Amino acid sequence: MDIYLPIAEVSVDVFVLLGLGGVVGFLSGVFGVGGGFLLTPLLIFIGVPPTVAVASSANQLVGASVSGVLAQWRRGNVDFKMGYVLLVGGLAGSILGVWIFTLLKRLGQIELTISLCYVLMLGTLGALMMFESIRTQWRLQRPGARRRKLHQHNWMHGLPLKTRFRRSKLYISALLPIGIGFVIGVFSAILGIGGGFIMVPAMIYMLGMPTAVVPGTSLLQIIFVAANVTLLQAYTNRTVDAVLALVLLVGGVIGARIGSRFGTRLRGEQLRLLLALMVLAVAAKLAIDLTASPADPYSIASEKE
Amino acid sequence: MSAPVAGWVNRPSGCGFQMLAMILFWTASAHAEALVADLTSHLIAITTGFTGASVVLFGTSDGPGDIAVVVRGPDREMTVRRKSRIAGLWVNSQEVTFASVPSFYFVAASRPLDEIVSPATAALYRLGITNLEMKAEGGASPEVVDAFATALVRTQQRAKLFPSSVGRVNFIGERLFRTTIEFPSNVPTGTYLVEVFLVRDRDVVSGQTTPLVVSKVGIDADVFGFAGRRPGLYGAIAVLTAMVAGWLASLPFRSA
Numbered sequence: 014m015d016i017y018l019p020i021a022e023v024s025v026d027v028f029v030l031l032g033l034g035g036v037v038g039f040l041s042g043v044f045g046v047g048g049g050f051l052l053t054p055l056l057i058f059i060g061v062p063p064t065v066a067v068a069s070s071a072n073q074l075v076g077a078s079v080s081g082v083l084a085q086w087r088r089g090n091v092d093f094k095m096g097y098v099l100l101v102g103g104l105a106g107s108i109l110g111v112w113i114f115t116l117l118k119r120l121g122q123i124e125l126t127i128s129l130c131y132v133l134m135l136g137t138l139g140a141l142m143m144f145e146s147i148r149t150q151w152r153l154q155r156p157g158a159r160r161r162k163l164h165q166h167n168w169m170h171g172l173p174l175k176t177r178f179r180r181s182k183l184y185i186s187a188l189l190p191i192g193i194g195f196v197i198g199v200f201s202a203i204l205g206i207g208g209g210f211i212m213v214p215a216m217i218y219m220l221g222m223p224t225a226v227v228p229g230t231s232l233l234q235i236i237f238v239a240a241n242v243t244l245l246q247a248y249t250n251r252t253v254d255a256v257l258a259l260v261l262l263v264g265g266v267i268g269a270r271i272g273s274r275f276g277t278r279l280r281g282e283q284l285r286l287l288l289a290l291m292v293l294a295v296a297a298k299l300a301i302d303l304t305a306s307p308a309d310p311y312s313i314a315s316e317k318e
Numbered sequence: 319m320s321a322p323v324a325g326w327v328n329r330p331s332g333c334g335f336q337m338l339a340m341i342l343f344w345t346a347s348a349h350a351e352a353l354v355a356d357l358t359s360h361l362i363a364i365t366t367g368f369t370g371a372s373v374v375l376f377g378t379s380d381g382p383g384d385i386a387v388v389v390r391g392p393d394r395e396m397t398v399r400r401k402s403r404i405a406g407l408w409v410n411s412q413e414v415t416f417a418s419v420p421s422f423y424f425v426a427a428s429r430p431l432d433e434i435v436s437p438a439t440a441a442l443y444r445l446g447i448t449n450l451e452m453k454a455e456g457g458a459s460p461e462v463v464d465a466f467a468t469a470l471v472r473t474q475q476r477a478k479l480f481p482s483s484v485g486r487v488n489f490i491g492e493r494l495f496r497t498t499i500e501f502p503s504n505v506p507t508g509t510y511l512v513e514v515f516l517v518r519d520r521d522v523v524s525g526q527t528t529p530l531v532v533s534k535v536g537i538d539a540d541v542f543g544f545a546g547r548r549p550g551l552y553g554a555i556a557v558l559t560a561m562v563a564g565w566l567a568s569l570p571f572r573s574a
Contacts, residue, residue: 015503017503019537019545020542060504077564079564083564245553247550247552247553248553258556266563266564304407304408307401309473311400312401
């Protein structure tokens, strides 16, 4: 059954859209990542214009994150205080990010910069996480192995503005999450993503948050980032296809529900390993796109009336 | 034959007998013209269930001769980019902008185009994909412009907006003709021009132009219009709708 999308100006199969939304929703349920990194290329693949795909993914992300946060909240897995502190840093960072974006655009080759950033960042991140979780797995299998300390103490714990984050069982400087939020805000503005992908590993490894609290807290701040992107895109580029977003959302909430149930059954280490594999897969895909010969080196860039 | 004329204006095809009656009716009333043609529909309405449409063009000529049909969508400015390899990476390195390219193009003829018209005539009436006038902006060399124009045509053909081959105009007897024009689901909106040419001795002797409107109707038109007129409000509503939908979706969790 086909449906015509009024802004994208193409018609696509409803069930394909529902399926896409379902897969992405599942991932966001398990890991607390938005899934925009996956949804946008898939939408482009089925014929939605790239600009519409980016903007409409952000729109569906708003809904998917709301439902994800509510589901996690009922299990007590959202650290609202941490979420808001991250958001403060994130909003400030996105202002700087938009400024850098404009600058790069003027210099040309913004697309290349974006792709290279992605590959470097995701590649490094994925590899580090992979090593870490393999080492943990290996240690767990040896009986009598020494239990690791809950977290190491280092310079980060000497910072001022110490705050207690009860849900995360942390007593750390508020400057730390603000700083992380800021860096992620910069990247998400440049890369046009929700930032869950960087946020989740940063929460686990840099802040030392318990894995169970991470997805809900990450999704909480994605709601705001995605809402902001949707508004800006609708206003400046008029590329938000609300019909597309709603259809994706229907599939997405079903997938997210299955995903979050599945996620709670996994052990923290397994979750981290899967996340590492996924990050590496995306990095590899982007690296291949950059270096492999394209099917057609020519593309139509814009069709303005 | 009592079917009201308006009743089947929107029917795409497959009513041969009625069609023939219609054509005969046209012939009787229009013997002064060398060429008379019409479409089964002058409006392609894009609704939520739109999956493309086909329109039948039919007509009659005043004697032997060939027929060529050209359909052009509204002209657009199009930019074509080319990637090339720099330090192992594929990078967009060159672009050419064409000022006005038809957003949709269709051509059909009763015999191969090069058999029925001279190259000069074909160029004059823009018959065939090689005769689309694509003027490049800026100072790229003719060879470069040529390569980019070819790539543009190839891309449009992949999107089914340009034809891969010339369509068939079928004659019923010596004077009645018909052809089917297919529009894909990604057809651009706007006013299209359908041109019908009567060709004799490799030259166009008569022509007729009919408009065809491709337009969104119903909910799709409302959403599109609203998004254009009040973009800020549209964005806010889109965000709120998504939030409410997300909230509604999570409700049954309470009872579970």
